[in-house]
Amino acid sequence: MRIGILITHVRAEEKLLISAFQERGIEPDVMLDRDLNFDITAGPDQLAPSGFPWRAYDLIMERSVSTSRGLYALAILNSWGIPTINRYETASVCADKLRTSIALAQAQVPQPAVRVAFDPETTVQALNDLGYPAVFKPVTGSWGRLLARVNDQDTAESIIEHRQTLGDYNHHTYYIQKYIDKPGRDIRAFVIGDRTICAIYRTSPHWITNTARGGQASNCPVTPEIDDLCLRAAQAVGGGVLAIDLLEAPDGQLLVNEVNHTMEFRNSSAPTGVNIPAEVVTYALSQVRVTA
Template sequence: YDVILERCINHSRALYTLALLNAWGVRTVNTAHVADVCGNKFTTTLALIGHGVPCPRTLIAYTPESALEAIETLGYPVVLKPAVGSWGRLLSKINDREAAEAVLEHKTVLGSYHHSIFYIQEYIAKPQRDIRTFVVGDETICGIYRVSEHWITNTARGGEALNCPITPQIDALSRAAAQAVGGGVVAIDILERPNGEMLVNEVNYTMEFRNSIDTTGVDIPGKVVDYVLRVGKGEV
């Protein structure tokens, strides 16, 4: 094969397959490195911080006691997330100590790997929306607002997609985030503080765009295919 485009939404299958293909010398979009970094919120955050990309304050804890300490260090409200996950699932907005103690107890009793690592992030009081941009190679091709009255704005959770004009600020932040994780074809989730400051929340390496093609008027799959062909020819 000259190049393979990975579109599997199962992270483990995608990562292992990409690692195998890359070990064989097969070009892939994206690479195993990008999948490895983006498939875990902790490693994504490390990559963003390491490249000077602004992101929400984040703490990691491994026990309920240290998680509670981390939560109170950040200050209420906070958002508790699984380190590995997507589509806005298993997120908790924790507003006070009683809620923190209850959620931490529940996660401890559940006992699985996903509940044993506490990824704790400051809550950003965004304006009932976040921004998702789509980066292909070194170009931010388009973006959407994901609008919801609920604090979780994912379209998978009922958020409405509206076109988001790509300003120079959004473009620079999106491309910086993409390069921080290794480049390729990625979607960048951006949060806005009340003062207008923008922060990168997550980077998605198997980006979904069903609700974004008509919304933006951009042929997203066509842009992706053009980039993949360039990778296959060794042009990028």
């Protein structure tokens, strides 16, 4: 069996995954996305950076921190019939918050009210329709970067002017969510295949609760409601190895906020007691058997 891990560089997660493979007697080939040099028409007989032909791989686990590199690599590898985690279709939906919202809406999975507009004046109208406070989010982005909570029209117009002037075309798509007054925390649940294996609360005095921004992780019991919602969300985006972010609305309803396709989990195994990298590897190996 030959497994490849595609990375931008080695972070704690990749180290844990490599160790988990090694504990199963598999030495994965670690490949850097900076070394990729695909001949699109030559197919999978061409050599990967490891020196082996791409065709030799039973599975490639995509762990690039660079979303664009990871997505294009998945698109190419899947076009050659090489199994990957996650699949391109899933990753491309998750990488785009707007496409994620569409997928959740199609599956009738509850999410915060969201509007999309492209023109500055229409965006102000969209905000008035949505109501303040609201949150601007770039359609592509992570770690809580470039999120902006706006409480009134003056602030909104400032954000829009800055994005129009300083941002590239990606920032001229205005994806706006209704701000959810959550109880100082959100929930991150980990879905692998058809199981919600564990979840954490991410608690922070700041409205952005990402652990990358200082949110503190603690165990969140996976209730039947969380399990059901997360599995529906995962299915909506195509399934795989996913981290589902949930918000608790003031009325108690759980809403799916985001779905992440190259999840970080370094802070989550300890509070949950679940060996997340081992679970990921077990799932990966099961997918090899499924696709072989």
